[in-house]
Amino acid sequence: MVADYVDWLRREGRIVIVGASLAGLRAAETLRAEGFAGELTLIGDEPYEPYDRPPLSKSVLLGKASPHRTELPHRREIDAKWRLGVPATGLDLSAKRVRLADGDEVEYDRLLIATGVRARPWPKEEEARLDGVCLLRTRDDAADLYQRLKAGPRRVFVIGAGFAGSEVASACRETGIPVTVAERAGAPLVGALGGVIGAVAADLQTENGVDLRTGVTVTSLEGDSVGRVRAVHLSDESVVEADVVVVSLGSVRNTDWLAGSGLGAGPRGIACDAGCRAFDFRGIVTDDVFVAGDVARSPHALFGYQFLSLEHWGNAVAQAETAAHNMICHGADRRPHLWMPAFWSSMFGVNIKSVGVPSMGDQLMITQGSLAERRFVGVYGHQGRVIAAVTFDNTRWLEFYARQIERGAPFPVEYPTVDRRPEGRQPVAADFPDPSLPTHGPTVTLSGYSPADQQLVFHPARH
Amino acid sequence: MTQASLFRRITDFANRADPYPLYEELRKTPVLCEEEGGPYVISSYWDIEALLHDPRISSDAANLAAAGDDALSGPEATGLPPSFIRLDPPEHDRLRRIANSSFGPPHRPRRIENMRGELGEIVTGLIDGFGDARQIDLVDQFAYPFPVTVICRLLGVPREDEPRFRAWVDPIVAGLDPDTRTSAESERTAQEARLQLGMYLNGLVEQRAKEPRDDMLSDLVNSHGPDGAMTTMEVLTTAVLLLIAGHETTVNLITNGMLTLLRHPEVLERLRNDPGLSVRIVEELLRYEPPVQIVPQRTCIADIELRGVTIPKGSHIWLMLAAGNRDPERFKDPERFDPDREDIQHLGFGSGIHSCFGAPLARVEAQIALSELARRLEDPRLVEDPPPYRQNAVLRGPRHLNIAFEGLR
DSSP states (O other), X not given: OHHHHHHHHHHHOEEEEEOOSHHHHHHHHHHHHTTOOSEEEEEESSSSOOBOOGGGGTTTTTTSSOGGGOBOOOSSOOOOEEEETOOEEEEETTTTEEEETTSOEEEOSEEEEOOOEEEOOOSSHHHHTSBTEEOOSSHHHHHXXXXXXXXXXXXXXXEOOSHHHHHHHHHHHHTTOOEEEEESSSSTTHHHHHHHHHHHHHHHHHHTTOEEEESOOEEEEEEOTTSBXXXXXXXXXXXXXXXXXXXXXXXXXXXXXXXXXXXXXXXTXXXXXXXXXXXXXXXXXXXXXXXXXXXXXXXXXXXXXXXXXXXXXXXXXXHHHHHHHHHTSOGGGOOOOOOOOEEEEEETTEEEEEEEOGGGOSEEEEEEEETTTTEEEEEEEETTEEEEEEEESOGGGHHHHHHHHHTTOBXXXXXXXXXXXXXXXXXXXXXXXXXXXXXXOOSEEEEOSSGGGSOSSOOOOOO | OXXXXXXXXXXXXGGSSOOHHHHHHHHTSSEEOOSTTOOEEEOOHHHHHHHXXXXXXXXXXXXXXXXXXGGGGGXXXXXXXXXXXXXXXXXXXXXXXXXXXXXXXXXXXXXXXXXXXXXXXXXXXXXXXXXTOSEEEHIIIIITHHHHHXXXXXXXXXXXXXXXXXXXXXXXXXXXXXXXXXXXXXXXXXXXXXXXXXXXXXXXXXXXXXXXXXXXXXXXXXXXXXXXXXXXXXXXXXXXXXXXXXXXXXXXXXXXXXXXXXXXXXHHHHXXXXXXXXXXXXXXXXXXXXXXXXXXXXXXXXXXXXXXXXXXXXXXXEEOHHHHTTOTTTSSSTTSOOTXXXXXXXXXXXXXXXXXXXXXXHHHHHHHHHHHHHHHBSSOEESSSSOOBOSOSSBOOBSOOEEXXXXXX
16 A cells, blocks of 8 residues: 555655755755656745855855856756745645745645755844845845945954854955954854864964954944944944944744644754654654755764754755655665765865764864864764864865764774874863853754654744 | 786786786775785775775885885885875875965966867877878877877976986886886886986976976976975976876876777767767776776875774785776676766776876866867777787886778868
8 A cells, every 4th residue: 555655656746845955956856866757846935946055155255156157057857847936834734735925835745845044134123124234145145245245345244153154254355355253152163163173263264364253242233324234333342343244143944934834843943754754743753744954853873863953065965865765765765864964164265174073072183284284184072982073174084084983983093194293192172162052053953862852832933 | 826816917917908807806805915914905996995085094105115115115215205196294285285286276277277279289280190191009199299298388398308208207107017116126227217307307497496487397496385385306306296197197098098989989989979078988987997007005004994804004005996996886887888877986096185186187188189089080990909008007008009090080
């Protein structure tokens, strides 16, 4: 009976994908590549074909790439019905229907949710509306910010020194624009990489002429008489004049539209099993709703079955492929999403790349190169095993460390390596901030050990 | 032992034309050490790939020598100091970064791309030079002179000096061959040749220090970026490396390429009508007939566990790239030359920090060379198959490739 259903689904079922970005597109392509012959619909809130986001905070801001030319290459024809520029506004699980903002409803037999995240806005709405206060997540955001940078602002102020904020600061310096960066934590990138590496990032910023303010928060944004932002007020009572403010406070998961749907969806994303099937709010896995990409939160066997939310490009691709595969195969052929977390960034001429989950690490060892030279491999340890690694301009060794993580290799790292320096012989505290303190959004969120940790009562989000 | 060791049979010249059945046998024991103290021979794709990224593996000539086998430390052991191919980080990284700042992105992102027109002209000139002949030796008349001309122009070495430096390059390259380099005499010859080549290049380097031109020798000797300058000795060792690696491997890539295409006339025909196919063809060639078959210069500086075998610290490790490239664990139908395969990947350029420095240039050279040969040779065919091979088992390729054809288009 079940087998029959899958065969029928593959032949003539209806699959709807909500979210038309990287994960949505790759899932659609995988469905077709694996023989799905039914009806495929892609729903996206932006009016554009799926495009690539990493360049938006890098080459686009430098004017080396147009924000309108970062479309994702298609791997194959997907023969889909596109509903672009129309956000999904609701989900009826029992009727198997997605509601759209234009009042339309789309029925599905199986649904994939890949709605991703959006930039967390500046919380004071009136200040957020000031001309010159920008976010950076979408192609339109990038086009707008690029124009503002090109106009030669006297100073750019970046709120939050995570990866996106640091990349914006880097683009400003590369184009000679004065920039101030404010970070609540003690250094840039601490949420993702800890204080030891954060200190290296801090030096990198200051040496490149960034006016870096750490341990401070922005208390208010001040506008002029015509509604343009003119100054930023900080918790240390200082005031910085700036005509562009980039709010880079991490992201918010796009789950609002699922409020009341009965899915286990909330501010931390949508919980799903390792096979990408969504949980309902009771913690029971659903049969026909799958999740992939930034909005998903799924248990990972390598990391103590913790539920990981990974806002990583590669995760979106891998999880979309797994979800699509599992959507149209029989139970025994399902695969778990076991992707090795990895991300990269480039700023101030340095390539930063990481594998594993650094924020789980308690200790850090520099196994190759040196912090002072800003070329190194740092290995994170957790409970006696290697849990993550980060490289600054040393990308080519990273595969080795990914295998070490997979194998649960012991930490500290005792064996000799090429370019091991005396500073790297002893582990040090990785120095992550207390996770209960809010900073800008970390790139990885860990929460709970099982679906049962979810609350059983659904509270609609209040903002 | 009634039969020579498998590894000896692979390096034996008698098996040069088709070592692939031996590689297949080799992969049955993917971590093979045939004699006490001998090298560990690694032949599966994933293992090679892993070891190329393993920081417990050293390329440092000093580590090789310390392991007690002078022959294996190769021609760079004395005379000129080692070039960056035989160094570990941080020295390797510093020298390679400086060299790269005059070769590729981010400093010179268009250097190779901008040479396309020039490469096309050289190729056209060489093919026009076949004249009315109906038979050519592709090696002597095309596959060798083309990359030599290119690397000479790129570095700033006078093309007309080729007969001079060839006399030094040949023994250096012969010294890389596992069969010849065990002899102390060839070892000495190679070292001597390397020194001579270095002294020859030193003359050019002194000139460029005074009068810089738009070439890499000038850039190398006048480099002063964030990594500082190369010493004169570093400029020389780098120049020796780039001059040799810049053409010796490409000769084989082009010759192996044309040989393979002539053995697969349907692919040659497709290439004639679609030069764009050359991109896929060259990648598949780098898998199917890689110009560098073996990386024989690595040592492990810690015990390494691989497939249940412990490779003890200090062992030599030979990475059999060409065997890994046809590993059925990695590739479907690995013995088939198939430019249409979905995921053409290969170890042809190595991987990790020592991955081929000149890869972007080699790719463009081979793409242009093969698509132009396909387009212009009328009804080409092999005069003999297999062709005669060069001695070398590491840099493997035909010594001559006689091709008959009906004329030029």
